[in-house]
Amino acid sequence: MRTRRSGYALLAAAAVFVVSACTAAHAAAPLLYVTNQSAGSVIVIDTATDSQLATLSVGPGPAMIAASPGGRHLYVTHPEKGRITVIDGGALGRPRNLDVPGTPFGLASAGDGRLFVSDWNRDLLTVVDSETGAMLSEIKVGRAPAQVVLAPQSRRAFVANREGDSISVVDMDRLVVIATVGVGKAPFALAVSPAGDRVYVANVQSSDVSVLDARSLENYGTVRVGAMPYGVAVAPDGTRLFVVNQQSGTVNVLDAASLVATRRTSVGKYPESIAVLPDGSKAYVINWMSGDLSVLDGETGRELKRLQIGEGARGLVVAPSG
């Protein structure tokens, strides 16, 4: 009975996927992938209609998610299992598991077969083969590393050391730490400008954002935001910055040139991660406690609607469909 039921579920999922693939062929709208850490799943949303296309079972505790540069593959960390799930954007029904040592958390795909992954318990930035899961390198960084971003223009990886109050800057080719830059208190989330010239660092405990020059590593400035900023994203044209404040339940929109806040939007309870569509038209915010997504106008930051997503949603990423 159990087998038959799951067989039907699989068929249903496949049917959903075929439908979505057809729609995508016409619309080619980007897909939004959201991890649900409590449910052990990844939810796939069509950003043209903001409707759910599929729910993929990926095993316990999926936390952060990243897309390969073209969006073909999605990578999901399971810090409590020592695992990375690989989702093929063209074959959503068949996630693959890579078992890795330690406690993988934040990650970024270099697009050359390598993943840069923080290991938050072992204070490492690890470099993992995205096909086989083989450990290519383990680089010592600061304490409790969280998110990882890449600036391919300068061949640099940036890691937020949450308990080190610093950013480790790693050479993507030589795989060594080039610099450790002090920022605010408890840096967690990172974003790189599309031109690769700036790195934005959200400091959870000092409630501010540090703006670093990606090459000189000088601090452009520090901007005060709301309480406990847990998410940061840049608009695709680089002109606007979105900061999600978990304790305040708000999103700040900042002008990237002046670093002045242009808007503060109230969202759901305990918001955390945020992602912006490639055309800049919409931004999506996970409201962790209220179990929904706030959809914001990507230009103004105004809230357009909320989508039910379920309790435990944690990480999200936007990727081109297929």
Added chain:
Amino acid sequence: MNLLRTFAFHAALLLVAVPAQAHGPTPQKVEESITIAAAPETVWAAVKDFDRLVAWNPLVESSVGTGGNEAGGERVVVLKSGGQFTDSLDEYNDKDMFYSYRLATPDIDAFPVSFYSSTLAVKPGAGGGSEVTWDARLYRADTGNFPSETQNDQAAIDAVTAFFQAGLKELKIKAEGE
């Protein structure tokens, strides 16, 4: 001998200094609320001073504050059952009657939570009464991948739930008695 003892003491300190700011484990949720037959202003007056937790939570032996009701203000909460932890205010809104705070210094042996962020809010309820909500996003005491039963997710949820429920129950009794 003395040197050895000093060394052992410091080694023990190092072992105790586990990372407080977890992010790998799955965060857990506690949401408690209570309906009180008293005006929101009355209820808010009872809870508004961050360091007066002792006045309305029977599990608390003392709550001594520094910095008042401003962001950055702290309270040291000593439990009747032993142990103490420190909370730090992030956001305080007298007009809308809520405050948000976080666990700044845990005491995982006395209260098995390594970190939480929490909000207490008083809202108008039906018939001139109040609705008080107290919620938290929290991480278990042992943030490693093999926690014991006393330091796992459930232990953390149970501890915070009991703490919130005891406080809200006492608050209701006090506010309705006035």
